[in-house]
Amino acid sequence: MDHFPIFLSLKGQKVVLVGGGDLAARKLRLLRKADAAVTVIAPSLCPEIEELVAQAEIDHVGRKFLNDDVTGASLVFAATDIEEIDAAVAQAARAQGIKVNAVDRPELSDFIMPAIVDRSPIVIGISSGGSAPILARNLREKIEGMLPPALGRLASFADSFRGAVKGTISSGNERRKFWENFFDGPIAESVLSGREVSARENMLGLINRNWKQENADGHVAIVGAGPGDPDLLTFRAMRFMQQADVVVYDRLISDEILDYVRRDADRIYVGKAPGQHSHSQDEINDILVREARKGLRVVRLKGGDPFVFGRGGEEMDVLQSAGIEVDVVPGITAAVGCAAASGIPLTHRKHASMVTFVTGQAGDDMTAADWSGLVNSRQTLVFYMGLKNAGQISDRLIKHGQDPKTPIAIIENGTRVDQRVLPGQLFEAAEMVQRHQVTGPSLIVVGSVAAYADRSDLQQITNAALENKNTASFLNEVAVAAQ
């Protein structure tokens, strides 16, 4: 280890920062987070630092650096971007035994600054010892992505109960178990999800009860898993999936997504396998209540978003009336995922000022008024579960006045590796389903934005060019066609 990692308390400590430009401003932001008493030495200042001086947030000495400027400082930063001055600052600091950092000059520095992930009071510093700063930054981005934004709030929350827990649970070993349970449990999850008031009430209840029974009530998270690509899962969905004792999932959940569920979790499949009995909604509700009553953390994993044609509302009602705590985690609904993956904007200033999600299964229940409400040249319609009724959908829309030549796109297995985007026109919807043998989960998008799916000219040129031509002329033709 070339550098020894420590976390310094700088609260109220004098720190001298030499330099008034952007480099100095960047260091100053961090130093202010640590509540240091900063003195900036520089003949001129960038607007950001000037503003802080005007607000009397920091001291400023408006001239060039002199050796005595470092006297009394706990730390010194040289951030002038001029080598001779930085070197003079480093020398003056060392002469007085004060640790110094010259920005971007490891050879002049006693200490270096790590890449930082700040979820105060949790702070993570990452250093490559100056050998690979980009790698350190890269790692920081990965860690940033892994940690819930509210992690700091969770740490402060726990801290505010430390005394109470110590007063109630005397054995150190038991206290450790308490906190292990807590950080993994539903109260911590409530804090992370922003429900701190109820978390506080539950925490008081927990400390005053027998805390070992915290999970006795069980909990269900109704989680939207998005349209298929695991990359589209939310952080919150991931968190619940990785804490689950049981996962109850249906047909639209791919294996790739199930891979993210905690390995030890039991899996209950409630979708319909070909030719087999499918679970009724009542049976699924019973399973959820039964598993939660065992005191387990249940994840009800659903394709897309649980509240968009997902029957998540019914499950939530049943669980709540059974007195079971429920969280609902939104997911990317098929329409939104497929739109992005196929390059079809659902609204567009030139084409559509509304978008409506319609179930294609309700075909028979819908009245003439419902259908005429859907006919509008500046509206995008997205039909879910519409494959079987594709003919009926197009007939009725046309009957109520929609132009038979309205562009449509059928998107099958959207966002998955086997996605197909089939462009066409409204009158031929049923025929397209037949011709292309569309059988996977699919959406039918109706409206002029669907024309964005028609890249067949581009496709043809690409194919022809690939067969006949060299790379340069191929790329050229594709570029021209794409314009």
Ligand code: SAH
């Ligand atoms: N709750 C889900 C919808 C469930 S209904 C959501 O918000 O997306 C099931 C229907 O969703 C399917 O019949 C199909 O129309 C659509 N669907 C789900 N996943 C899809 C995908 N990857 N590509 C295209 N359509 C999809």
